[in-house]
Amino acid sequence: MPANTSLSSRLKKGERARTLGRLVGYLMRDSWRMIIMILSGLIGVTLVVLAPKVMARGTDVLFSGILGSMLKNQMHLPDGTPMSTVVDLLKQNGQGNLASMLSNYDVTVGKGVDWTLFAQIMLMTVGIYVISIIFRYVQNFVMARITTNVVYTMRSEIVQKVDRLPLSYFDRVPRGEVMSRTTNDIDNVQQSLQQILGEFFFSVFQFIATVVMMLTISPLLTGIAMIVIPVLLLIIGGILKLSQPQYVKQWDNTGRVNSHVEEMFSGHMVVRAYGQEASAEEKFDEYNEGLYKSSFFASFMSSLMNPLTSFAGNMSFVIVAIFGGLRVINGQLTLGDLQAFTQYSRQTTQPLGQLASMGSMLQSALASSQRIFEFLDEDEEERENEGDTAVVSGDMSGHVSGHVSGHVEFDHVSFSYTPDKPLIKDLTLEAQPGQTVAIVGPTGAGKTTLVNLLMRFYEITGGQIRLDGTDTRGMTRHELRSHFGMVLQDTWLFEGTIRDNLFYGVHDPALRTEERLLEAARATHVDEFVRRLPNGYDTILDDDSTELSQGEKQLLTIARAYLANPDILILDEATSSVDTRTEVKVQTAMNTLRTGRTAFVIAHRLSTIRDADIIVVVNHGDIVEQGSHDELLASDGVYASMYNSQFAGQSEDN
Structure with a gap:
């Protein structure tokens, strides 16, 4: 599935369900933590729901004590008068409603408030809330571990996926889009899960437990309070x-913005050189406007949740207060029960509002999860066979124990990037151990493609490529590539010291010595400029590395290949970024490095490959000529024409 296809056309109901199921699968990998989290949430909710009921008992104790004192003072009754006598007197005086209300309380005439009992009830209430907070803390702590583990697993799978993806994926998908999926979308999933996971179970449990407690107090009032719920659910669903769809567009547009920004930052010098700043800003404004609109609409719709749930809660409270007050007056409900019920009515709409907000977060998380899963589901390089062998001179056991001789054969090789456009057709080429094979030809002729096929960055569609007589497809890619060293036209240095960059290809700690480092640095003329730096080989390089010129960076990559001591060298325009004078020095170093090794050299400067054992002229994926420099000049063919045109151009410049 193309990575740049809009998610809004794909994230349908069934797809959302599959994505949600897959996300839940990640959560259930921590099943025992999930159980602890759910149990902690359940206990915490139970305590929170019980608290109003306990507090209601305190209200009744307080109200009963006040009534006891009032009856003594206003009705002039003796202390200890039974409540039945008080009720009968009130009925005789035409105060039937008051009599019905008082019949629900344990009132003793002349006895005031039982402050000891009231204090015990209040302390019990505080204790319940404190214990519930502890269980909520446990729930949130475990939830944080679960979500962190989920994101950790996703990031690990993404890194492993990158190593298994073919180069064709990165040729097809912009780097900014890949970065957006692996950073922004991952972060969004983590933040969404952290907000959703703990509150989801708490809200569901709270709603169910609250309704149960409301039913124990008054089924009639419960039914009245629930009138607003169906209407609220319909609005939330809408x-x-x-x-x-706006959340889906939001993350699609985020990817486009990031891709454009990354592209403009990488090529900002070219953008300025061609005066395309206005065009770049215009395209950014277009993408940014799309992101603004989708983000605004998604945020605005989500922001409606809290006002709606608050309105529903207030309406429920008003209805409950009116009907509940009438039932208290009629003696069908105590004041404490009404107080508890009004709290519960608030607690029914509150979790619904939280669930509604979580629904919006879930939509955002699903959109990001879908983009992540699409990346993880991309077609990978052809899987290695368990029986794949390592090619080691004199050892076919499958274990790396030495060097290969470097005998490389292209045997009737065919390849195409797309089935309808064949690039290489029936190509045959042989490089004997220790030979230098130069590959030349016009741009787009297929020079770099041959190297990519040799390294198995792409898989051939026909024929065989053999290394020391073994088909490279019968080897693991890691083992195959471990015998190669590459110096590319585009220099790549990671953030770290010059020393670490030079030792990048040296995996044996015993070989990471200062003597080898200095030997390689001097042979490739790196030592000359590194010693001029304040910190020498401990100088920290960053993305820009402004303290080094492009040519000096290229020299570092050549020294890195020198230290790696590979069996086979691949030099893809390795001297293109250095000046002519430095090129002579580097060429001498590379000649020393190539001694005893098979080397493949891709070059546009034909003067640099005159000493190659074989020069292969490639055009449209076919070998049109091959031979030594002198042989090809004598044949007066394509190579001679290319060489003479370069020589003529240099003469005119001089």
Whole structure:
């Protein structure tokens, strides 16, 4: 599935369900933590829901004590008068409603508030809330571990996936889009899960437990309070339906913005050189406007959740207060129960509002998860066979124990990037151990493609490529590539010291010595400029590395290949970034490095490959000429024409 296809056309109901199921699968890998989190949340909710009921008992104790004192003072009754006598007197005086209300309380005439009992109830209430907070803390702590583990697993799988993806994927998908999926989308999943996971179970449990407690107090009032719930659910469902596509667009547009910004930053010098700043800004404004609109609409729709749930909660409270007050007056409900019930009615709409907000977060998380899963589901390089062998001179056991001789054969090789456009057709080429094979030809002729096929960055569609007589497809890619050293036209240095960059290809700690480092640095003329730096080989390089010229960076990559001591060298325009004078020095170093090794050299400067054992002229994926420098000049063919045109151009410059 193309990575740049809009998610809004794909994230349908069934796809969302599959994505959600897959996301839940990641969560369930920590099943025992999930159980602890759910149990902690359940206990915490139970305590929170019980608290209003306990507090209601305190309200009744307080109200009963106040009534006891009032009855003594206003009705002039003796202390200890039974409540039945008080009720009968009130009924005789035409105060039936008051009599019905008082019949629900344990009132003793003349006895005031039982402050000891009231204090015990309040302390119990505080204790319940404190214990519930502890369980909530446990729930949130475990939830944080679960979500962190999920994201850690995803990131690990992404890194492993990158190593298994073919180069064709990175040729097809912009780097900014890949970075957006592996950074922004991952971060969004983590933040969304952290906000959703703990609150989801708490809200569901709270809603169910609250409704149960409301039913124990008054089924009639519960039914009245629930009138607003169906209407609220319908509104929330409509909002989620409208906002879901906007979240999908939001993360699609985020990828486009990041891709454009990365592209413009990487090529900012070219953009300025050609005066395309306005065009770049215009395209950025277009992408940014799309991101703004989708983000604004998604955020606006989500922001409607809290006002709606608050409105529903307030309406429920008003209805409950009116009908509940009438039932208290009629003696069908105590004041403490009404207090508890009003709290519970608030607690029914609160979790619904939280669940509604989580629904919006979930839509955003699913959109990002889908983009991540699409990346993880991309077609990978052809899987290695368990029986793949390592090619080691005198050892076919499958274990790396030495060097290969470097005998390379292209036997009737065919390859195409797309099935309808064949590039290489029936190509045959042989490089004997220790030979230098130069590959030349016009741009797009297939020179670099031959190297990519040799390294198995792409898989051939026909024929064989053999290394020391063994088909490279019968070897693991790691073992195959371990015998090669590459110096590319585009220099790549990672953030770290010059020393670490030079030792990048040296895996044996015993070989990471200062003597070998200095030998390689001097042979490739790196030592000359590194010693001029304040910190020498401990100088820290960053993305820009402004303290080094492009040519000096290229020299570092050549020294890196020298230290790696590979069996076979691949030099792809390795001297293109150095000046002519430095090129002579580097060429001498590379000649020393090539001694005793098979080397493949791709070059446009034909003067640099005159001493190659074989020069192969490639055009449209076919070998049109091959031979030594002198042989090809004598044949007066394509190579001679290319060489003479370069020589003539240099003469005119001089």
